[in-house]
Amino acid sequence: MADRKNFGSKLGVVLASAGSAVGLGNIWRFPTEVGENGGAAFVLVYLLCVILVGVPIMLGEFVIGRHTHANTATAYQQLAPGKWWRVQGTMGVLVAFIISCYYMVVAGWTLYYAYASLTGALQYQGDDATYFSDFFDNFVTHPWLPVLFAMLFMVMVHGIIVKGVQDGIERFSKVMMPMLLLIIAVLTVCAFSLPGSSEGLRYLLHPDFSKLSAQTVLNAIGQAFYSLSLAMGCLCTYASYFRDDTNLVKTAFSVSLIDTMVALLAGFIIFPAVFSVPGLEPGDGPGLVFKSLPYIFSHAFASMPVMGYIFSLLFYLLLFLAALTSAISIHEPVTAYLHEVHQMSRRKAALWVTMVSVVLGVVCSLSCGLLGDMKILGMTLFDCFDALPAKILMPVGGIIISLFTGWYLDRKLVEDELTNYGKLRFPLFPVFIFLLRWVIPVAIALVMV
Ligand code: PFF
Numbered sequence: 001m002a003d004r005k006n007f008g009s010k011l012g013v014v015l016a017s018a019g020s021a022v023g024l025g026n027i028w029r030f031p032t033e034v035g036e037n038g039g040a041a042f043v044l045v046y047l048l049c050v051i052l053v054g055v056p057i058m059l060g061e062f063v064i065g066r067h068t069h070a071n072t073a074t075a076y077q078q079l080a081p082g083k084w085w086r087v088q089g090t091m092g093v094l095v096a097f098i099i100s101c102y103y104m105v106v107a108g109w110t111l112y113y114a115y116a117s118l119t120g121a122l123q124y125q126g127d128d129a130t131y132f133s134d135f136f137d138n139f140v141t142h143p144w145l146p147v148l149f150a151m152l153f154m155v156m157v158h159g160i161i162v163k164g165v166q167d168g169i170e171r172f173s174k175v176m177m178p179m180l181l182l183i184i185a186v187l188t189v190c191a192f193s194l195p196g197s198s199e200g201l202r203y204l205l206h207p208d209f210s211k212l213s214a215q216t217v218l219n220a221i222g223q224a225f226y227s228l229s230l231a232m233g234c235l236c237t238y239a240s241y242f243r244d245d246t247n248l249v250k251t252a253f254s255v256s257l258i259d260t261m262v263a264l265l266a267g268f269i270i271f272p273a274v275f276s277v278p279g280l281e282p283g284d285g286p287g288l289v290f291k292s293l294p295y296i297f298s299h300a301f302a303s304m305p306v307m308g309y310i311f312s313l314l315f316y317l318l319l320f321l322a323a324l325t326s327a328i329s330i331h332e333p334v335t336a337y338l339h340e341v342h343q344m345s346r347r348k349a350a351l352w353v354t355m356v357s358v359v360l361g362v363v364c365s366l367s368c369g370l371l372g373d374m375k376i377l378g379m380t381l382f383d384c385f386d387a388l389p390a391k392i393l394m395p396v397g398g399i400i401i402s403l404f405t406g407w408y409l410d411r412k413l414v415e416d417e418l419t420n421y422g423k424l425r426f427p428l429f430p431v432f433i434f435l436l437r438w439v440i441p442v443a444i445a446l447v448m449v
Contacts (some may be wrong), residue, residue: 005164006241012170013246014254019173020178020226020234023326024106025227027319028289030263031270033223035282038211039203043267045217047260049224053443055256057230057398058433060405062248063417065239071336072233075240076404085408088400092233093337095393097353099232100330101360102385104157106151108365109290109321112139112317115149122294122312129278136290141369142427147362153320154361157327158354161335162347169328176321183318184262187255187269187311190300196275203275203282204267218447221398222390227259229326231397232389234335240336248418249426269293331357395448399441406436 007013034042068075076089083223116122125130138194140146160172224229242248266289273292274280276299280292301308331353336374338349367374367381376384405414411433418426426432 005244006243007170007238009170010246011243012174014251015177016170016173017235017238017251017255018258019169019177019322019325020229020238020329021227021255022177022262023322024103024110024319025223025229025326026259026263027266027322028106028110028286029181029226030223031267032288033219034204034267034271034288035274035288037216037219038208039211039282040207041209042216042220043204043264044207045080045212045220046223046263049217049220050256050260052226052435053221053251053398053440054224054228054230056432056440057225057401058228058235058252058256059248059418059432060388060401060436061230061236062239062242063405063414064401065236066242066244066246066248067413067417069240069296071240071340072236072333073337073341080404080408083408085400085404088397088404089233091393091397091400092231092236093334095232095389095397096234096330097357098385098393099389100327100334100353100357102364102382103323103327103330104150104154104357104361105146105365105368105382106286107153107320107327108148109140109291110147110316110320110323111153112145112149113290113294114313114320117297117312117316120309123298123305123309124294125305132277133279133287133291135294136287140287141372143366143370146368147365149195150361150365151358153324153327153434154354154358156324158350159329160324160328161331161350161354164346169325169332172328173325176318176325180318180322181258181262182309183314183348184265184269186242187296187315188265190311191269191272191296194272194276194296194300197272198276199271199275201268203205203271214447218391218395221395221444221447225394225398226390227263228256229329231394231401232330233337236327237333237336238329245420245423247420247424249424271295339396384395392448399444400416402436402440406433406441 007016027153064075066081068078070078072092073086073089080086113122160169229235270289270292271282273296274282274288279293279297293315297308297312301311334353335346335350337343338352339346363371364382364385372380374381379387415429418429
């Protein structure tokens with residue numbers, strides 16, 4: 001593609017990729033999964049999954065994207081013309097699309113919470129322990145408010161996507177990511193000052209292995225894929241905008257490290273709060289972050305309400321912005337696919353993706369309230385859109401990517417990409433190939449079966 005742009009700088013590459021990885025998956029989904037899967041033992045398995053499964057697959061995606069400089073579907077087609085491997089390219093686009101539809105719903109919640117912080121609606125120091133739970137439940141079951149905020153969010157994603165790779169995605173990520181990391185660090189310190197913090201810490205640091213099962217491990221793998229934006233063409237598409245001198249190995253390690261640190265810090269912020277809020281349990285599900293954090297902001301700063309106000313506003317604003325950088329990375333593979341494969345203008349391609357996501361997103365949002373009785377396999381549509389990619393499509397995609405990179409691709413091609421044609425050293429290359437060939441596909445398949 002003659003008009004294809006790349007990211008302009010090394011920092012831009014890391015921050016845009018970290019911007020994709022760090023999002024609701026870290027701050028909203030990770031604590032929810034930890035809470036539903038029993039705490040510290042899940043965290044340990046999750047860390048292993050990031051190192052042994054996540055990083056190698058991210059490298060595999062980087063190799064595929066950077067080598068072809070094409071959207072995911074074209075990338076697989078170029079590397080394996082006429083072979084069934086190319087299904088993964090198209091499947092990645094599909095998974096990105098499914099996630100996009102429900103991601104915008106939760107992102108809309110964050111936008112609403114930023115707005116509620118601004119108006120002061122989240123400042124409550126009274127005695128009603130269920131105030132914040134009721135606040136959240138009333139909001140998500142409201143007939144149109146969450147829909148409105150989800151749509152507003154999608155309009156913003158659309159605006160950035162049509163601006164393109166450098167002026168939109170890169171410029172935006174460079175400002176947002178450092179701000180997000182700073183505010184998370186400050187909040188961690190605040191959370192440690194809460195009365196329930198030691199119990200929260202014990203919950204995160206003392207593993208109870210009797211709580212582990214194959215399902216827990218599958219959930220940890222799904223969470224690692226989700227959090228690192230793997231197996232849905234996002235990072236593969238971003239890598240197609242990497243320059244030839246980008247150090248893929250360093251980038252993959254930096255992105256995974258930043259992503260994991262943010263997830264752990266989110267845990268360290270949220271669980272002390274959960275154990276400080278009367279009536280809240282770690283296993284309370286998707287509302288956990290929205291019910292526990294406002295409590296920190298109101299109660300940890302009870303003597304200085306202005307600080308509580310500022311932190312609440314900053315936090316939800318930044319959570320919203322983290323969701324935005326991730327949402328654009330989910331939008332991009334589908335837009336690039338329509339633009340490059342179906343020869344639509346970028347503007348038109350983006351518009352199609354936005355419009356269809358919004359329609360499905362609205363249904364997803366309503367499934368938390370008005371359409372709550374509409375169930376598939378006992379799950380609401382919202383839960384299905386979350387579970388289908390994370391528990392089935394991403395792990396299967398992970399197996400395919402690891403087999404494709406480990407067995408099908410020419411070993412020399414993979415090594416050349418990872419070492420920038422001999423300019424860099426990657427002594428762990430044999431370990432990387434071994435993991436891709438044997439460990440990852442077998443482990444994921446076993447756990448799934
Ligand atoms: N990794 C993002 C997060 O943790 O919020 C979510 C995400 C981005 C999922 C991109 C999938 C994706 F393709």
